[in-house]
Amino acid sequence: MNDISEINAVSYSTGKPVRIRISGGFIRDIMETGHTEGDPDLLVAPGLFDNQVNGFRGADFSDTDLKIHEMRQAVDALNAEGVTSFFPTVLTNSHENLLRIFKNLSNSLSDERVKDSIPGFHLEGPYISPESGYYGCHPAGFIRKPSWDEFAMYQEAAEGKIREVTISPETDESFEFIKKCTSEGVVVAIGHTNASTDQINKAVDNGARLSTHLGNGCANMIHRHNNPLWPQLANDLLITTFIADGHHLTPEEIRVFYRVKGPAKLILTSDITHLSGLKPGNYMFFGSRIVMTDDGLIKNPVLDCLAGASLPLRTGIGNVMKFTGCPPGEAFNMASANVAEAFGITDRGTLEPGRRADLVLFERNGYEIVIKQVFVKGRRVL
Incomplete structure (x- = not known):
């Protein structure tokens, strides 16, 4: 032992x-x-506690055929990177596939080593913006409006382990959905969104409490005043999650997040995919060609958007200290204490x-x- x-x-x-x-x-x-x-x-x-891990070392957590031994290998590899807790993150997909994925993830918890490191799951989509640029590399054909009845089926397949759901509050159905999630103990994050200021504030009024990788999941060209970034930064009830791999955000953006939100309202996440830990090169992802460069950038060259990340959470901790000048205690808390507190995980x-x-x-x-x-x-x- x-x-x-x-x-x-x-x-x-x-x-x-x-x-x-x-x-x-x-x-x-x-x-x-x-x-x-x-x-x-x-x-x-x-x-370290990472609330957004799409996969690692070849194991894709949105794979309908993910095997328990593949999850165990991913857990062991993440542990070696200092990540002792994480949320496997499931991306937009068909209803049938999401049911299979969550059943597989739930089954993987029969392995005690896996269970020890996974306190819950994160569903990112399918209830996100259908607008090009905002849904990023999520498959557009599966994006749909929030449905509590549908989500309840995913939660049943997951045996109640979905702890976080990322949605875009752009439709009237969003607000009742957020309220219902909150009442059931599921933390709602706003992400991949082109919602208006009023819609974002209404989402918060109904219980939304996080922003998913703020500054990403956003069109490359936006209005300088009326865009979904400012209202999320301005709302004091929203905790900002962000990626500090040196590709997703500039140092200046991260400094602004730090000064506006303060260290207690920031969560550092990796957003790593199954390509993390693999060799640079060309890969296929949801039927599209994805390129991973020598410096860890993962991009869809056709859509001109990032397709997740490859650098581990510890890289982000170092970058946060470098970009903001914050002490190690604050940077590490963004990747541990702040995460546990946001999700009410007290152990x-x-x-x-x-x-x-x-x-x-x-x-x-x-x-x-x-x-x-x-x-x-x-x-x-x-």
């Missing part, structure tokens, strides 16, 4: 040496030691007694986060 009882490292948030004692997979206590024991460059942070996300011993031990090489050891529920996985 490789269980441990004690870890000595430097706290990611305070910069002080700490001793963490673990019992039964949970943090028993944390004590400042006043002196460094072992490697003085070794830091400890909560395990992980912070270094506190009583929380799961999901830990990442790392060193810094400038802004690069170098993962050294990873623990999931006190069990060493790297």
Whole structure:
């Protein structure tokens, strides 16, 4: 099992040496030691929590034929990147395929290692904008208006594990759907949208609380005043999720997000796809040619849009520190504590007694986060 009882490292948030004692997979206590024991460059942070993972190392979570062993391999590989919790994210598809996909995902939780790292699923679509540019690389033929009856079927197939749904509140059906999701404990995010200011604010009034990868899932050319970005930034009830891989947003955009929302209202996500961890080259995705470059950019050259990401969450943490000047504690919290809090998941996300011993031990090489050891529920996985 490789269980441990004690870890000595430097706290990611305070910069002080700490001793963490673990019992039964949970943090028993944390004590400042006043002196460094072992490697003085070794830091400890909560395990990373990624709410938007489309796939990894060849495993596509929207694949109707995904096998349990493929999910297990993806979980093991993500754990090695410091991600101890994540939401497999399912993209727009036909009704029949979505039922199969969620049934497969639910079945994969029969593997305890998989279950330990997956507290829920994220449905991104099919209730998104039908306008070109806003739906990105989602298959346009399957985009449709929100339907609670339909969603309830997906939730049943998922055995109640859908924790997040991304929609565009551009139709009258959206608002009752949002209200119903919220009443059932499903967090609603606004994304892939060309909704008006009034529609966005009405969505928030009915319970929407997140913006999905803000600044992306948006047309390349938009009105400088009347666009879906400003009202989402301006609404204090919306938490901004964003991708900091160096491709999806500019450093200036990320600095603006940081200054407008503040560190507590930001969630860092990767949006990685099944191509992450594979060799650069040409691939097929929903029947279209996708190109992955040497620097990790994934793009549909015909639609001229990004098609997900390939760089892991730790890359985004380093970029956030580099682009904003924020301290490591804030950057790591955007990828751990803030995520757990947004979804009401109280057993992980912070270094506190009583929380799961999901830990990442790392060193810094400038802004690069170098993962050294990873623990999931006190069990060493790297």
